[in-house]
Amino acid sequence: MIWCRYQQGDMTSFGLVEGDVVREVEGTPFGAHVATARTRKLAEVKLLTPVTPGTFYCAGVNYRDHVIKSAARRGVAPVFPTRPDIGYRANSALIAHGENIVKPRDAGPAFQYEGELVAVFGKPARHVTREQALDCVLGWTIGNDVSERGWQASDRTLWRAKNCDTFKPMGPWIVTDLDPRDMTTNIRLNGELVDSFATGDMIFDAATYIAEVSKYITIQPGDVMWLGTDGLPRDMKPGDTIEIEITGIGVLRNGVVAEA
Amino acid sequence: MIWCRYQQGDMTSFGLVEGDVVREVEGTPFGAHVATARTRKLAEVKLLTPVTPGTFYCAGVNYRDHVIKSAARRGVAPVFPTRPDIGYRANSALIAHGENIVKPRDAGPAFQYEGELVAVFGKPARHVTREQALDCVLGWTIGNDVSERGWQASDRTLWRAKNCDTFKPMGPWIVTDLDPRDMTTNIRLNGELVDSFATGDMIFDAATYIAEVSKYITIQPGDVMWLGTDGLPRDMKPGDTIEIEITGIGVLRNGVVAEA
Numbered sequence: 198m199i200w201c202r203y204q205q206g207d208m209t210s211f212g213l214v215e216g217d218v219v220r221e222v223e224g225t226p227f228g229a230h231v232a233t234a235r236t237r238k239l240a241e242v243k244l245l246t247p248v249t250p251g252t253f254y255c256a257g258v259n260y261r262d263h264v265i266k267s268a269a270r271r272g273v274a275p276v277f278p279t280r281p282d283i284g285y286r287a288n289s290a291l292i293a294h295g296e297n298i299v300k301p302r303d304a305g306p307a308f309q310y311e312g313e314l315v316a317v318f319g320k321p322a323r324h325v326t327r328e329q330a331l332d333c334v335l336g337w338t339i340g341n342d343v344s345e346r347g348w349q350a351s352d353r354t355l356w357r358a359k360n361c362d363t364f365k366p367m368g369p370w371i372v373t374d375l376d377p378r379d380m381t382t383n384i385r386l387n388g389e390l391v392d393s394f395a396t397g398d399m400i401f402d403a404a405t406y407i408a409e410v411s412k413y414i415t416i417q418p419g420d421v422m423w424l425g426t427d428g429l430p431r432d433m434k435p436g437d438t439i440e441i442e443i444t445g446i447g448v449l450r451n452g453v454v455a456e457a
Numbered sequence: 458m459i460w461c462r463y464q465q466g467d468m469t470s471f472g473l474v475e476g477d478v479v480r481e482v483e484g485t486p487f488g489a490h491v492a493t494a495r496t497r498k499l500a501e502v503k504l505l506t507p508v509t510p511g512t513f514y515c516a517g518v519n520y521r522d523h524v525i526k527s528a529a530r531r532g533v534a535p536v537f538p539t540r541p542d543i544g545y546r547a548n549s550a551l552i553a554h555g556e557n558i559v560k561p562r563d564a565g566p567a568f569q570y571e572g573e574l575v576a577v578f579g580k581p582a583r584h585v586t587r588e589q590a591l592d593c594v595l596g597w598t599i600g601n602d603v604s605e606r607g608w609q610a611s612d613r614t615l616w617r618a619k620n621c622d623t624f625k626p627m628g629p630w631i632v633t634d635l636d637p638r639d640m641t642t643n644i645r646l647n648g649e650l651v652d653s654f655a656t657g658d659m660i661f662d663a664a665t666y667i668a669e670v671s672k673y674i675t676i677q678p679g680d681v682m683w684l685g686t687d688g689l690p691r692d693m694k695p696g697d698t699i700e701i702e703i704t705g706i707g708v709l710r711n712g713v714v715a716e717a
Contacts, residue, residue, distance in 0.1 A: 252548050282612045289677065301673055353517075357542075414622055417549065
């Protein structure tokens with residue numbers, strides 16, 4: 198099942214993607230809902246971020262090759278996380294599939310994408326085991342954890358480096374009934390395949406993160422958890438188009454523009 | 458004007474506190490609203506967190522004496538922030554005035570309060586100057602940035618140290634038309650005054666943080682910004698009552714209980 202959120206004219210709704218049409222749903226995927234008889238052509242609606250989370254979790258560093266190559270680029274030894282310590286991102290930075298990533302006027306050249314698998318929660322979770330953890334996941338979407346490496350190195354927090362307006366593209370939709378161990382992430386910059394990795398090749402998998410977080414925190418329906426990227430991202434510049442494909446989910450495509 | 462959010466039976470509403478009654482308001486303080494003729498006794502309603510923010514900003518380290526004393530306790534040199542780099546906290550941790558802070562089973566003894574002034578935004582802000590910054594603030598409330606110092610030292614992020622369920626009491630309400638430079642924060646543990654400091658004696662004041670954030674991020678109505686604590690907090694244990702008073706706003710009072 199493919200859940201989306203979309204706008205047509207003044208109307209905003211959740212919907213189910215069925216081939217090239219969207220079926221309007223009354224309610225939300227996180228609570229009571231009913232599919233209606235009303236459909237629209239997918240090409241004629243504007244897709245929105247599939248959810249605005251109550252809490253926006255992000256694993257950060259979660260693939261070995263990314264740790265090794267990022268450390269080598271900085272000329273330091275790689276440091277692998279020893280525990281699944283989750284981090285956070287800001288809702289204020291979210292944009293939808295098809296919207297533009299805006300490069301701030303004073304951002305430096307190391308302005309980069311990070312293609313990430315995203316778990317979208319459908320049920321509350323507290324004190325769940327690894328075996329139970331994926332039962333609270335409604336489905337999966339795609340995130341692009343846009344990062345300005347200069348600010349990531351210089352600032353006391355990740356506020357500018359990771360959370361400027363438009364730095365968190367998420368979408369295009371949520372796909373249910375997928376196995377996160379059986380996906381490939383392909384990243385294309387202006388149509389060129391610049392990275393391809395096994396999505397499931399994480400240091401700590403989704404079930405491990407969910408079980409660990411749930412020891413201390415109640416995960417809520419509508420919350421999202423971004424699960425990190427692999428490889429060594431390249432720089433993006435205004436005029437570029439960045440696509441994150443995860444097999445079984447789809448493609449998250451965003452243009453890059455300069456701040457006016 | 459004093460804005461609150463409250464529950465009575467199944468009904469949740471914003472309201473205006475007028476002496477010992479609450480006047481029900483249709484709508485929200487962040488958009489269209491109208492005060493009704495319906496009032497209830499303040500003592501008979503349950504106060505809720507005055508807002509659930511879209512983005513939850515937190516300044517973290519923002520008072521000189523707190524930096525000096527915290528560093529001395531750890532036996533290290535004090536490090537003052539050189540720029541107003543904002544941080545974030547998680548909505549999942551919010552509780553209201555009067556609700557209990559739950560100490561996790563495996564939390565250590567250094568389980569501490571931090572009494573903080575909180576700006577609640579009423580208007581969007583982007584590229585505002587320091588002089589314009591406070592125009593986007595609807596009013597002020599109180600936060601208790603509960604912290605587990607062991608996890609704060611050991612973990613890669615602040616997820617457990619600062620964001621376990623119940624670790625972010627906020628309230629009791631939002632007071633408008635106050636000058637943040639003209640307040641005193643008094644902290645009482647089991648009725649004993651354990652700290653008292655000039656609320657406005659910050660390293661970077663609210664206007665500076667707001668102007669800086671707004672260079673990169675659109676602050677939205679309903680967002681909140683917590684502004685740090687001074688002094689050297691003491692440890693809390695189950696059975697304690699912690700009160701954060703900020704003059705002109707009121708008292709945020711919470712009990713401490715052990716995780717069942």
